[in-house]
Amino acid sequence: MTARERQGTENTAQAEIDEVVRVRPKKVSRNPQKTHAMILEAATEEFAAHGFGGARVDAIAARAQTNKRMLYHYFGDKEGLYLAVLEATYAAIRNAEKHLDLARRDPEEGMRELALFTWRHFLAHPEFLSLLATENLHHAHYLKRSDKVLAMHSHLIDELSGVLRRGEATGMFRAGVDPISVYLTIAALGFFYLSNRHTLSTIFARKLTSQDSLNAWGEHIVAMTLASIRA
Amino acid sequence: MTARERQGTENTAQAEIDEVVRVRPKKVSRNPQKTHAMILEAATEEFAAHGFGGARVDAIAARAQTNKRMLYHYFGDKEGLYLAVLEATYAAIRNAEKHLDLARRDPEEGMRELALFTWRHFLAHPEFLSLLATENLHHAHYLKRSDKVLAMHSHLIDELSGVLRRGEATGMFRAGVDPISVYLTIAALGFFYLSNRHTLSTIFARKLTSQDSLNAWGEHIVAMTLASIRA
DNA sequence: GCATGATATAACTATTTGGTTACAAGTTGG
């Protein structure tokens, strides 16, 4: 017997209390997409801030202004949620890269654009760096189980290969440059500077995050990248 | 009343059981230094493998073949133990650097030596990379509270500055090169390649850790470093 | 207009966790 049925057939003291409680009916308006998105966003913050082991499922539910039941409903368990966060975060950078038009202008300009885009994306999305650090701590255990992430990266390599090929054709770049090495160089210089800025600024007693320093390091990345591929 | 006292004054069934149990007296030989060192080593592995939040105090005690009581006795609490691990790990690389003789031969040779040393230390000590990643996740919260780590780094910067100054004097290196930027470049290229190798080899479907690949990347670091400072 | 499935809440549970306590036994200085 449900509360509603009871209300219709009986008129006990308990039913009256129930009624009083329900006077302000808590406005439980539904919004599956929003709930799903809120959980994902909250989980991204929590996992980025505390790592997988340090993240608290209760904290995620609270931050998403929902409860654990919904979280388990949409994502299965803590690991499933973590993987969803990882996939969404990778998708964000790879999708943003697609708006880059590397075939524009000359190859040097294209390389500069890719390097600066990567640097700026890292700057704008510190959670991406934190999640990668966490995932590598776990030897990419979860990422390896993703069927989506594997396919996400061909576009980047294709575009980068294209730029290198055109640069080689004009005699601007060396022949036989490995695109993955080039990307690793760009990513390494940006990733390390930002992801390790807290320990670095502590041990070297120097602030690394002033706007001038950040701009200068961006240009350093461009210069290093071009230096490594120029003929 | 202690068990020994009871044994001397009484002859109950319980006392006999106690005696039987004590026949093989468990050889509880003491060794404070060893216990301390074992805990530190076990904690290094555990924190490196699981991060601060994911590390389990029980697991550390078990791995050290001791128990939690000793761990709390020597290190206060989980945070104190973590900080001790961090300090010991930093001390290891900075002490090893002191055996480098960068003033030897010419400046280019010195820079090459520093870059390769750093790369090889990262290779030989993956736990250093993991701990740094973890500590940066926490915004260097614990490292900032260390009074020891702050003083550890002057030697490195002094040595590096010396090499740069001598290179500048011979006209080999550009003038006004910032030693910290040079070190960041060396560390970034090595750190990222190794610490992120699991996600990188997953998304690019390429093995990065063959001996040939590692040697090649070491030479890449040297080449990039020199390219960034040569006149 | 109502049966059905999806979405939501909150209380609950078994287990794990960091940390503590009681006590035993080795070590050492006087």
Place this chain on the structure above:
DNA sequence: CCAACTTGTAACCAAATAGTTATATCATGC
């Protein structure tokens, strides 16, 4: 040789944790 201190073991505890259950209510296809 023994009192005081250090090093060790194991059982214990309160709080926190991931995951579940009971139940209710919204939304929608028929």
